[in-house]
Amino acid sequence: MSQLGQVAGILRKLNEEYQISTPKKLKLIDAYLIYVLLTGIIQFAYCLLVGTFPFNSFLSGFISTVGCFILAASLRIQLNKANQSTFNVTPERAFADFVFAHIILHLVVINFIG
Amino acid sequence: MAAKVTTNQSSIKDDSELTANDPELQTNVSSKKRLSSSSNMLATSSLISPTGLTSLISFIVLTCAYISGFMSRLFSVIRFESIIHEFDPWFNYRSTAYMTENGFYNFLNWFDELAWYPLGRIVGGTIYPGLMVTSGVIHWFLHMINIPIHIREICVFLAPFFSGLTALATYLFTKELWSRRAGLFAAAFIAIAPGYSSRSVAGSYDNEGIAIFALMFTYFLWIRSVKTGSVFWSSCTALSYFYMVSAWGGYVFIINLIPVHVFVLIVLRRYSLRLYVSYSIFYILGLILSMQIPFVGFQPVRTSEHMLAAGVFALLQAYAFIDYLYTKIPRAADIKQLFFGLIMIVGLIVFAAVVVLTYAGYIAPWSGRFYSLWDTNYAKIHIPIIASVSEHQPTTWTSFFFDLHLLICLFPVGAWFCIKELTDERVFIVLYAVFASYFAGVMIRLMLTLTPCVCVLAAIALSKTLDYYADTETSDMSTSPVVPTNDGDGDDTESDKNNRNLYDKAGKPKPIPGRRGTPGTNPEAEEDTSIVSSNIKTVVVICIAMMLMLFAVHCTWVTSNAYSSPSIVLASYNNDGSRYIIDDFREAYYWLRKNTPERARVMSWWDYGYQIAGMGNRTVLVDNNTWNNSHIALVGKAMSSNETEAYKIMTMLDVDYVLVIFGGMIGYSGDDINKFLWMVRIAEGEHPKDIREQDYFTENGEFRVDRTGSPVLLNCLMYKLCYYRFGELQTDFRSPPGFDRTRHVEIGNKNFDLQHVEEAYTTEHWIVRIYKVKKLANRLQAKNALRQVQRRKSIYSTTKKVAGQARKQGVILNKPQIKKGTKISKRKT
Numbered sequence: 001m002s003q004l005g006q007v008a009g010i011l012r013k014l015n016e017e018y019q020i021s022t023p024k025k026l027k028l029i030d031a032y033l034i035y036v037l038l039t040g041i042i043q044f045a046y047c048l049l050v051g052t053f054p055f056n057s058f059l060s061g062f063i064s065t066v067g068c069f070i071l072a073a074s075l076r077i078q079l080n081k082a083n084q085s086t087f088n089v090t091p092e093r094a095f096a097d098f099v100f101a102h103i104i105l106h107l108v109v110i111n112f113i114g
Numbered sequence: 115m116a117a118k119v120t121t122n123q124s125s126i127k128d129d130s131e132l133t134a135n136d137p138e139l140q141t142n143v144s145s146k147k148r149l150s151s152s153s154n155m156l157a158t159s160s161l162i163s164p165t166g167l168t169s170l171i172s173f174i175v176l177t178c179a180y181i182s183g184f185m186s187r188l189f190s191v192i193r194f195e196s197i198i199h200e201f202d203p204w205f206n207y208r209s210t211a212y213m214t215e216n217g218f219y220n221f222l223n224w225f226d227e228l229a230w231y232p233l234g235r236i237v238g239g240t241i242y243p244g245l246m247v248t249s250g251v252i253h254w255f256l257h258m259i260n261i262p263i264h265i266r267e268i269c270v271f272l273a274p275f276f277s278g279l280t281a282l283a284t285y286l287f288t289k290e291l292w293s294r295r296a297g298l299f300a301a302a303f304i305a306i307a308p309g310y311s312s313r314s315v316a317g318s319y320d321n322e323g324i325a326i327f328a329l330m331f332t333y334f335l336w337i338r339s340v341k342t343g344s345v346f347w348s349s350c351t352a353l354s355y356f357y358m359v360s361a362w363g364g365y366v367f368i369i370n371l372i373p374v375h376v377f378v379l380i381v382l383r384r385y386s387l388r389l390y391v392s393y394s395i396f397y398i399l400g401l402i403l404s405m406q407i408p409f410v411g412f413q414p415v416r417t418s419e420h421m422l423a424a425g426v427f428a429l430l431q432a433y434a435f436i437d438y439l440y441t442k443i444p445r446a447a448d449i450k451q452l453f454f455g456l457i458m459i460v461g462l463i464v465f466a467a468v469v470v471l472t473y474a475g476y477i478a479p480w481s482g483r484f485y486s487l488w489d490t491n492y493a494k495i496h497i498p499i500i501a502s503v504s505e506h507q508p509t510t511w512t513s514f515f516f517d518l519h520l521l522i523c524l525f526p527v528g529a530w531f532c533i534k535e536l537t538d539e540r541v542f543i544v545l546y547a548v549f550a551s552y553f554a555g556v557m558i559r560l561m562l563t564l565t566p567c568v569c570v571l572a573a574i575a576l577s578k579t580l581d582y583y584a585d586t587e588t589s590d591m592s593t594s595p596v597v598p599t600n601d602g603d604g605d606d607t608e609s610d611k612n613n614r615n616l617y618d619k620a621g622k623p624k625p626i627p628g629r630r631g632t633p634g635t636n637p638e639a640e641e642d643t644s645i646v647s648s649n650i651k652t653v654v655v656i657c658i659a660m661m662l663m664l665f666a667v668h669c670t671w672v673t674s675n676a677y678s679s680p681s682i683v684l685a686s687y688n689n690d691g692s693r694y695i696i697d698d699f700r701e702a703y704y705w706l707r708k709n710t711p712e713r714a715r716v717m718s719w720w721d722y723g724y725q726i727a728g729m730g731n732r733t734v735l736v737d738n739n740t741w742n743n744s745h746i747a748l749v750g751k752a753m754s755s756n757e758t759e760a761y762k763i764m765t766m767l768d769v770d771y772v773l774v775i776f777g778g779m780i781g782y783s784g785d786d787i788n789k790f791l792w793m794v795r796i797a798e799g800e801h802p803k804d805i806r807e808q809d810y811f812t813e814n815g816e817f818r819v820d821r822t823g824s825p826v827l828l829n830c831l832m833y834k835l836c837y838y839r840f841g842e843l844q845t846d847f848r849s850p851p852g853f854d855r856t857r858h859v860e861i862g863n864k865n866f867d868l869q870h871v872e873e874a875y876t877t878e879h880w881i882v883r884i885y886k887v888k889k890l891a892n893r894l895q896a897k898n899a900l901r902q903v904q905r906r907k908s909i910y911s912t913t914k915k916v917a918g919q920a921r922k923q924g925v926i927l928n929k930p931q932i933k934k935g936t937k938i939s940k941r942k943t
Contacts, residue, residue, distance in 0.1 A: 017442045055412060063402045070394045074345050077387050086387050087343050097345035104349055108402050
């Protein structure tokens with residue numbers, strides 16, 4: 001039981017730390033990430049229930065969610081002030097790259113969805 | 115070390131440059147920034163600005179590499195004509211011609227009826243369209259600006275054109291890894307290295323010509339994205355990977371090497387957020403882009419070859435998430451053990467998931483082509499078609515030197531230098547070297563993937579060596595202290611020492627042992643006896659220059675003599691040295707094209723299928739695609755059976771003409787009799803009751819076509835078609851009629867008649883022989899016919915097996931046994 005208590009304590013501490021230290025811009029991106037993750041889980045559950053008949057459509061939709069998740073996570077990483085030493089990009093450049101990659105992703109997704 | 119620091123500096127500054135393909139602009143800007151950051155030296159130079167000189171030298175060297183790469187591949191065009199070589203390129207050419215005539219959508223949906231006679235071939239779904247699309251785009255563009263070049267010329271010269279681009283891509287790749295000097299060496303090496311030019315001569319219109327360019331360009335973009343962690347470069351890597359997937363089946367190498375690189379970086383504790391960003395974006399975009407090629411289809415999520423990439427992706431997500439959580443915990447350093455334990459657990463879970471899915475059938479196991487790289491005996495036993503291709507044989511030691519000369523000796527040195535000064539990107543080149551060496555040892559065709567890696571590492575070794583030895587500052591220029599030139603790029607030959615002095619004049623003095631000079635004095639050439647003097651350095655540099663010249667001579671010689679034969683036109687030389695062209699193949703295909711009905715079906719061995727379809731424009735039964743093993747086995751069975759059995763198979767397959775290649779008259783060794791055993795083996799794989807390989811050997815186990823040959827061999831269809839009427843021909847007054855010049859024996863079965871086929875055409879040197887299959891006879895001959903048909907008596911010695919007595923040397927057959935003494939005993943016969 002003490003183990004559970006410890007884990008709960010760690011989680012609570014993590015939550016507090018998160019609420020305090022993260023700026024609003026990053027929290028926005030985090031909310032978007034959680035939304036995309038939920039969409040991906042719903043799609044995968046649907047596929048497990050109904051079957052994979054138009055397999056290319058399922059793949060296209062699922063990879064679209066994973067791709068959006070990855071790109072938003074990369075944007076968050078690049079916008080985070082703590083990582084300024086690793087990356088050498090301005091926030092505008094990070095967002096422009098994000099848009100560029102999204103264009104490629106969605107063009108291919110629309111082509112593949114059949 | 116100074117070199118490392120500056121390279122990193124320049125790479126970060128280069129991040130803002132989008133002109134990856136424009137070396138001049140890039141070197142200009144970056145060298146300007148570098149120079150301004152070190153000191154103000156521009157004021158001291160008079161006529162030539164060092165930055166301009168650097169970029170000028172780079173530009174000149176790259177242009178020379180491009181031109182020499184292009185020119186060294188043109189031997190066969192100059193000696194013969196501009197023609198498509200070999201076998202596979204004929205199909206690529208035919209489909210490209212189809213695409214330029216009928217448009218892109220008709221090409222994607224093309225169903226080819228001329229191949230695989232009763233089955234046809236869905237071309238759109240079974241090829242890698244990158245090559246055809248590239249030629250098609252070039253053709254469309256040139257025609258749009260009113261330069262009407264025929265599609266055949268574009269196809270012939272595409273590979274040399276792309277080899278120059280490969281040199282540029284290798285330059286960029288090596289520049290990211292080491293320095294610009296090494297990059298220039300690498301570009302020069304790969305432009306002429308025989309390992310690469312063997313598959314990209316003019317006329318060799320095959321996937322590898324553009325695939326190696328796509329490979330090096332993808333690797334360059336990957337290294338750049340790992341170094342900068344930029345989303346833009348990762349997306350460009352994915353786009354270049356898409357081009358590579360469309361070009362060659364060897365893209366599996368990329369999609370396995372990059373995950374291995376990521377995994378090794380994680381194991382080496384070199385994980386960073388840049389790595390996470392670059393690999394995740396590359397994997398996701400690359401995954402969905404690669405599935406757009408119809409031939410690849412759903413393989414990236416369903417086969418074992420692609421599972422490593424997916425597994426590393428999952429592992430990386432878990433690692434990044436746990437790492438992020440750890441940044442939030444204040445006392446992270448205490449629970450480092452837990453961190454690594456968690457990561458290992460996640461890794462094991464992913465691996466177990468992949469294994470379970472494979473056993474459950476959701477993920478296909480390794481396909482035969484790739485499994486035979488791991489277990490080299492697999493193909494010989496199970497898939498004889500893969501084992502029979504000469505390119506799939508193991509590599510001999512001599513071919514490493516033949517294809518790479520000096521570079522294979524410098525290659526381990528370069529690998530060692532990279533290991534000594536390890537960074538994230540140098541891990542990649544070391545892994546590439548290890549895996550490419552293994553694969554090149556397994557299969558001679560994969561020498562091609564080893565060549566760029568060897569060029570890069572040899573360039574690094576040579577560049578580091580020359581950095582030290584070419585740096586021969588002598589005492590006459592020492593009015594100012596001289597500094598080592600590790601932070602200056604662009605000088606790669608010893609003749610540029612003067613230039614080095616130019617922009618070092620006002621440099622800061624650095625304490626380098628043996629080269630310290632105070633202003634105004636004339637320092638000795640060696641103050642320290644442990645440092646090599648400038649004379650010895652010059653000698654070493656001259657020796658290196660001579661070795662490089664020998665390398666260039668060797669490469670040109672190899673390309674000219676060994677790799678420039680079109681194999682569809684043969685040349686031999688008379689006693690007086692004049693050239694004699696043997697053009698039998700094209701003669702036969704042209705005859706087929708003009709003298710047979712348009713819908714005639716031609717049966718031949720699968721080697722020649724593409725050429726017959728391409729040049730003769732007739733339907734073939736089997737061709738080089740070899741996708742249907744049973745169909746090929748049927749053809750093999752027809753060739754190996756006697757004439758009556760073969761006739762049954764040929765009528766079932768609806769064959770009109772049979773084509774065989776026979777080299778016995780001129781000594782051509784690539785003919786069908788030499789390939790015959792593979793036909794038998796492949797037929798035996800499908801029809802083991804009818805065809806047995808042992809039947810075709812003599813009792814001693816030899817494969818002979820003379821009198822001692824096995825009767826099954828001497829009566830099979832292939833034998834009869836090759837040697838029909840050959841018994842009357844006397845090629846040389848010293849040898850008997852019917853002397854086979856390739857096997858160097860007199861054939862055993864002469865003067866026979868053919869019953870179900872008749873000879874349609876034999877070329878000038880008897881290389882290609884075409885026979886027409888006769889229809890069923892109208893009347894069968896009655897048994898007690900009044901008319902006797904004279905048939906020539908076949909001169910053919912039978913080999914009746916006498917139990918244990920035949921064929922032993924010195925044994926008299928049927929020798930009567932004499933028993934001494936007593937009663938008369940029975941004779942043993």
